[in-house]
Amino acid sequence: MRTTSAWLTAGVLLVSGCSDVHLPDVEQAARDFAAGDADARCALLTDAAFQAVQHEEPAGCPVALEDLPLGTGEVESAQVWDSEAQVRLADDTLFLTRTPGGWEVAAAGCRPCGDGRYDCLVEGS
Amino acid sequence: MSGVRRFLSENSLSLGFGLLFVVTLAGQAVAGAAQLSEERQDEGLGPVSLGHYLTSSSFAVDVMENWQSEYLQFSLYVFATVWLVQRGSPASKELEAVGTESDEEQRVGAHARADSPRWAGAGGWRTAVFSRSLGLVFGALFLLTWAATSVAGWAAYNVDQLRSHADPVSWVGYLGRPDFWDRTFQNWQSEMLAVGSMAVFAVYLRQRGSPESKPVGAAHPDTGATG
Numbered sequence: 001m002r003t004t005s006a007w008l009t010a011g012v013l014l015v016s017g018c019s020d021v022h023l024p025d026v027e028q029a030a031r032d033f034a035a036g037d038a039d040a041r042c043a044l045l046t047d048a049a050f051q052a053v054q055h056e057e058p059a060g061c062p063v064a065l066e067d068l069p070l071g072t073g074e075v076e077s078a079q080v081w082d083s084e085a086q087v088r089l090a091d092d093t094l095f096l097t098r099t100p101g102g103w104e105v106a107a108a109g110c111r112p113c114g115d116g117r118y119d120c121l122v123e124g125s
Numbered sequence: 126m127s128g129v130r131r132f133l134s135e136n137s138l139s140l141g142f143g144l145l146f147v148v149t150l151a152g153q154a155v156a157g158a159a160q161l162s163e164e165r166q167d168e169g170l171g172p173v174s175l176g177h178y179l180t181s182s183s184f185a186v187d188v189m190e191n192w193q194s195e196y197l198q199f200s201l202y203v204f205a206t207v208w209l210v211q212r213g214s215p216a217s218k219e220l221e222a223v224g225t226e227s228d229e230e231q232r233v234g235a236h237a238r239a240d241s242p243r244w245a246g247a248g249g250w251r252t253a254v255f256s257r258s259l260g261l262v263f264g265a266l267f268l269l270t271w272a273a274t275s276v277a278g279w280a281a282y283n284v285d286q287l288r289s290h291a292d293p294v295s296w297v298g299y300l301g302r303p304d305f306w307d308r309t310f311q312n313w314q315s316e317m318l319a320v321g322s323m324a325v326f327a328v329y330l331r332q333r334g335s336p337e338s339k340p341v342g343a344a345h346p347d348t349g350a351t352g
Contacts, residue, residue, distance in 0.1 A: 081287055086293065
């Protein structure tokens with residue numbers, strides 16, 4: 001049984017791009033986002049999320065994020081699957097994706113809306 | 126004929142298909158990485174390297190779901206052709222030979238010959254295992270690759286879940302999702318079609334020189350003959 005579990009774990013790590021390797025970077029990006037001001041948060045968004053925010057608020061991303069109730073809490077848990085990640089803050093849920101520039105926030109201000117899905121205040125189209 | 130040339134000639138079937146396997150797997154890897162890069166660029170993300178793609182769940186599940194169905198095909202083919210026959214098909218044995226046949230016909234136990242594999246004449250569990258070793262190995266490879274498909278498919282499914290801003294699911298949860306069974310059945314059905322087609326087509330069609338075909342001049346009802 002222990003051997004089976006070890007093989008299963010090894011298999012999952014291999015096919016999920018050795019997720020544990022990326023966990024510290026994911027958690028750091030989430031902490032930076034939660035602790036950052038609006039400018040810092042905008043800089044951590046993926047291009048798609050940034051463009052979506054800019055589209056909604058012609059005054060610019062920082063102005064838009066100032067008005068949104070995004071989380072500022074501690075990281076409670078994180079999961080990484082290949083180049084995608086989910087981080088639960090004490091008061092928010094973030095979705096991150098790996099880009100050539102590092103881990104960036106693809107969605108923030110996410111609240112469960114049933115069946116495991118989330119409605120997010122910030123997300124790319 | 127030199128030793129190397131003789132080796133290549135006498136093993137050309139396994140070597141040829143081994144080479145084709147490597148070339149086609151490399152082709153899949155390059156094409157798959159290019160496709161994933163296109164998808165990511167459409168989403169405003171960067172391309173993926175070949176190395177990244179080779180360790181991704183996407184590549185793993187695409188490879189494993191095909192391997193498992195091929196091993197299922199061969200394990201079923203090996204086991205089923207003990208009991209199921211097809212009049213006129215070279216893939217079938219003679220109609221009256223249904224079943225595991227006698228020890229004499231199978232050259233086991235006291236009927237083993239000097240050049241028979243040692244476990245064929247050993248008796249007991251060794252002969253019992255060796256007598257089923259082809260089907261058992263294919264069956265074990267099927268189960269292993271199907272399990273690998275479930276793990277790789279689970280990882281790939283969770284990547285999609287996160288991309289669409291949804292919670293990842295557990296492995297057991299994934300086994301109950303349509304995605305796993307869609308991947309499974311879409312591969313299985315094609316293998317059943319291929320085996321069934323071969324069994325029937327080879328009754329009426331010929332391929333001169335192929336052991337998968339009857340001799341060109343063999344009668345359609347002739348069963349079990351290979352040319």
